[in-house]
Amino acid sequence: xxxxxxxxxxxxxxxxxxxxxxxxxxxxxxxxxxxxxxxxxxxxxxxxxxxxxxxxxxxxxxxxxxxxxxxxxxxxxxxxxxxxxxxxxxxxxxxxxxxxxxxxxxxxxxxxxxxxxxxxxxxxxxxxxxxxxxxxxxxxxxxxxxxxxxxxxxxxxxxxxxxxxxxxxxxxxxxxxxxxxxxxxxxxxxxxxxxxxxxxxxxxxxxxxxxxxxxxxxxxxxxxxxxxxxxxxxxxxxxxxxxxxxxxxxxxxxxxxxxxxxxxxxxxxxxxxxxxxxxxxxx
Amino acid sequence: xxxxxxxxxxxxxxxxxxxxxxxxxxxxxxxxxxxxxxxxxxxxxxxxxxxxxxxxxxxxxxxxxxxxxxxxxxxxxxxxxxxxxxxxxxxxxxxxxxxxxxxxxxxxxxxxxxxxxxxxxxxxxxxxxxxxxxxxxxxxxxxxxxxxxxxxxxxxxxxxxxxxxxxxxxxxxxxxxxxxxxxxxxxxxxxxxxxxxxxxxxxxxxxxxxxxxxxxxxxxxxxxxxxxxxxxxxxxxxxxxxxxxxxxxxxxxxxxxxxxxxxxxxxxxxxxxxxxxxxxxxxxxxxxxxxxxxxxxxxxxxxxxxxxxxxxxxxxxxxxxxxxx
Numbered sequence: 001x002x003x004x005x006x007x008x009x010x011x012x013x014x015x016x017x018x019x020x021x022x023x024x025x026x027x028x029x030x031x032x033x034x035x036x037x038x039x040x041x042x043x044x045x046x047x048x049x050x051x052x053x054x055x056x057x058x059x060x061x062x063x064x065x066x067x068x069x070x071x072x073x074x075x076x077x078x079x080x081x082x083x084x085x086x087x088x089x090x091x092x093x094x095x096x097x098x099x100x101x102x103x104x105x106x107x108x109x110x111x112x113x114x115x116x117x118x119x120x121x122x123x124x125x126x127x128x129x130x131x132x133x134x135x136x137x138x139x140x141x142x143x144x145x146x147x148x149x150x151x152x153x154x155x156x157x158x159x160x161x162x163x164x165x166x167x168x169x170x171x172x173x174x175x176x177x178x179x180x181x182x183x184x185x186x187x188x189x190x191x192x193x194x195x196x197x198x199x200x201x202x203x204x205x206x207x208x209x210x211x212x213x214x215x216x217x218x219x220x221x222x223x224x225x226x227x228x229x230x231x232x233x234x235x236x237x238x239x240x241x242x243x244x245x246x247x248x249x250x251x252x253x254x255x256x257x258x259x260x261x262x263x264x265x266x267x268x269x270x271x272x273x274x275x276x277x278x279x280x281x282x283x
Numbered sequence: 284x285x286x287x288x289x290x291x292x293x294x295x296x297x298x299x300x301x302x303x304x305x306x307x308x309x310x311x312x313x314x315x316x317x318x319x320x321x322x323x324x325x326x327x328x329x330x331x332x333x334x335x336x337x338x339x340x341x342x343x344x345x346x347x348x349x350x351x352x353x354x355x356x357x358x359x360x361x362x363x364x365x366x367x368x369x370x371x372x373x374x375x376x377x378x379x380x381x382x383x384x385x386x387x388x389x390x391x392x393x394x395x396x397x398x399x400x401x402x403x404x405x406x407x408x409x410x411x412x413x414x415x416x417x418x419x420x421x422x423x424x425x426x427x428x429x430x431x432x433x434x435x436x437x438x439x440x441x442x443x444x445x446x447x448x449x450x451x452x453x454x455x456x457x458x459x460x461x462x463x464x465x466x467x468x469x470x471x472x473x474x475x476x477x478x479x480x481x482x483x484x485x486x487x488x489x490x491x492x493x494x495x496x497x498x499x500x501x502x503x504x505x506x507x508x509x510x511x512x513x514x515x516x517x518x519x520x521x522x523x524x525x526x527x528x529x530x531x532x533x534x535x536x537x538x539x540x541x542x543x544x545x546x547x548x549x550x551x552x553x554x555x556x557x558x559x560x561x562x563x564x565x566x567x568x569x570x571x572x573x574x575x576x577x578x579x580x581x582x583x584x585x586x587x588x589x590x591x592x593x594x595x596x597x598x599x600x601x602x603x604x605x606x607x608x
Contacts, residue, residue, distance in 0.1 A: 040374040044396055152371050158556050161537075190578055197553065208533050208560040212369065215377040215531060217562070240576055 030278045031140045032094040039145040046145065051091065054084045055130075059123070062107075066116045078108035085126075098133040100125065143274045148213050150272045151279055155209050158201045166209075173202045180235070184249060193239035200232050203260070227259035313483045316420035316430075329425030333413065335397070338404040345405075346474040351490035352404070356594065360402035365594045369532075378531065381443035386411055389438050391445070408439075419485060424478065435461055446559065447528040454567040456523035465489050497526060497590050499602040502536075502565065504586065506606045511577055513584055513606075515540070516570045517557075525564035526557075532593030533560050536601070539587040540575060550579040583607050 038048035061077030082104050089099035103125040110122035155169040156162070164172070179195030203224065210220040234252035238244040311318050332340075338358070342349030352358050360366065360382045361373070370378040383399045384392035384407045392407070409415055415426040418434040433439045440460040441448030451460065461467075465488035471479045472487060501521045507514045517538070519526045527534035536557035544550050553575050557563050565571055584606045589598040 041372045044399070148371065148375065154368075158554065193576065194578065201554065201556070204561055204563075205556070207562065208558060211531065211533070211560040213375065213377070220560075 026135070026139065028139050028143065028274055029136075030281070031137060031144055032092060034092050034094060035141070035145070038091065048091070048141070048145070051084065051088050055081060055088060058084060059126075062111045062119060063116070066111070066114065066119060069114075071114045074114060075112055078111040082108045095133065095137070098129055100129045103129060140274075143271050144278070147271045147275070149275050149279075150268070151275065153209065153212055155205065158205045159198055169202075169209075173199070173206075176202050181253060184239075184244070184246075189239055189244055193236075196232075196235055196239055200236075203228065203232075203256070206260075206264075223260055223264045225259075227255055231255040231259075309481075309483075312422045312481060316422070319422060324422065324427040327422060327424035328427060332415070332426040335406045335410060337398060338401055338406075341405045344473040344475040344478060347470065348472070348487070348490045349405075355490060355492045356494070357403035357492055358401075361399045362402065363594060381530075384443065387439065387442045389433060389442050392442060403443075418488075419472075421472070421482060423472075423482070435459065437461070440464075444528075444530060446530045447524050450524040450528060450567070454523040456567070458523060461488055463495060464492050466493070494592070495522065497522070497536075497601050502526065502588065502601060504588070504602070504604065505570075506584070506586070508608050513540070513542070513575045513577060513581070515573045515575075515586065517565055517573075517588075518570045519565040519567055523567050525559060525566050527559060527564055527590070527592075529559045529593055533558060534593040535591045536565070537589045537591065537598060538573070539585075539589070541585045541587075542575075542577065542579075542581045543583045543585070544580055545582045550581060551577070581608060 035048060036042050038051070039046050058077045058081035062074055062081065065071070065073040065077060082101075085099065085104040086101060089096055089101065107119070107122040107126040110118040113119070150166045153166040154163045155166055157164050157169060157172060159172075176195060176199040180192050180199050183189070183192035183195055207220050207224045210223055214220055231252040234248060234255075238249045238252070338349060338352065356363070366378070366382060367373060369375075370382070373379075373382075379394035380392050382402065383394050384403060385395035386392055387403075387408045388411055395407075398404075398406075409417055409428075411431070415423070415428040416431040416434070417428050418430060418432075419428065420430040421428040437448055437451055437460040444460070448460070467486040467488050469484045470487045472482060472485055473479050501519060503518045503520050505516045505518075515538070527536060538555040538557060540553040540555075541549050542551040542553075555563070555573055557565060557571075563571075585603070586606060587603040588601040590601050591598045
């Protein structure tokens, strides 16, 4: 059997070891509190994910070096993998069951034979333990520790100039949006024009809100960018015209909805729902 | 010759030689740093300084600079309430490189893990590549200091203030960040007795990193009426970057407009938020126009421009004007 084929098989074993678990329905359960100490603010670094990277690097290091016939480094990575695996197994007591130390040791022993086929075969047992934990816990960990929490975001309402909760602010935007569309639908164009000022002001404030997490302008512009500018300019033009054109008005409303609201909701809402559930549970 | 006059001659001679030696030493230290052998520099070095000390340690000699820095926003970059709140209890990764920089060197720094309460402190900016650096070559016991021309260049501040630096670059104005925010005065770099006399007086930058006050000389307003519209333009005439400016903070100018009828009753109002995060800040030397539709008969407008820095909820007035129709 040639080396690329063996490598392929080794990777496939790891991947397929994960799949049967992922094929089940997933329960997104809040991670145990003992994990808090491996993430900010309790820790100054995200130590849990760093630990995952360490294990992953040593696991990969075994195969990279087997392929390169650098056997001293194969042995080093095999030993380090077992060391880090043991260390990880002690970090979160509630997750101790996910770890199979003999499987890690068996993999290291197989790797040290410097026979890539044996290492590939032994990696399956170890890979299963990683896969099971990832399938059951990875989404939760990312939702809790890697995604910023929307409920922590405060927004300064540009109309009242008061700081409000993010959810309340979304409610305000929605109300002012309806002020525009409802009045327009009723043919009350002056009222719609006044409501547009409020809605635009609140909508544009989202650029500041996005910047609370996003550091680059391009990301902000993905949500509130040139499409929003075009849409608002088009809406103002129609509402200030003697005879507004409903077709153009609704087209611009659609543009705002599709490029701003929908983009943001598609990316952020699922995670925010998960976090919200956990917040409610704590209350 | 009497023996007493010989002794006097000897003393005078020795004195002259001593003074000449001191003068030569002073000359070499202050004017010919390159003549000083590296071994001599190592002799005056205290290895403790290489262990990235706290700012308080630096204050033992650099009292004036330390006290100025203590007044600066840099000194509270990690401890300010505004920062703690905005960074969700300091968990936002994007904030860390510039609020606790390991080493500032012209590109975005890495965040450090130790002494975070010190914020952006002496070591962050002056301890680079394992040696003390600054705008001058100095024998400077206990840490020889090496001149790095970047200390008087805007690019140095641009390590963190990247957006502001780019805005400044676009203006083509020669005055650097340091010219306005670290104005220099001639003085001693150290206040420690003895050491303070070792070097001549130098131009020392103000380490409070001054934040300028915006006035109506800086932001100039023009207004105009049309039948159904009121127009305002604002122009940042003097500040060679956008106003306000920030990479991640959220400073704002609030432009309030109130409209009154003939009877003096308010009939409408409008507001603009002029803020870097909303990409509405006033660029240098370029008019920004605002246009307001008048829904009711209007006889007068009141315009009020206020500034709110990133670190405060308080607003201060830049100007207020009444504009009759």
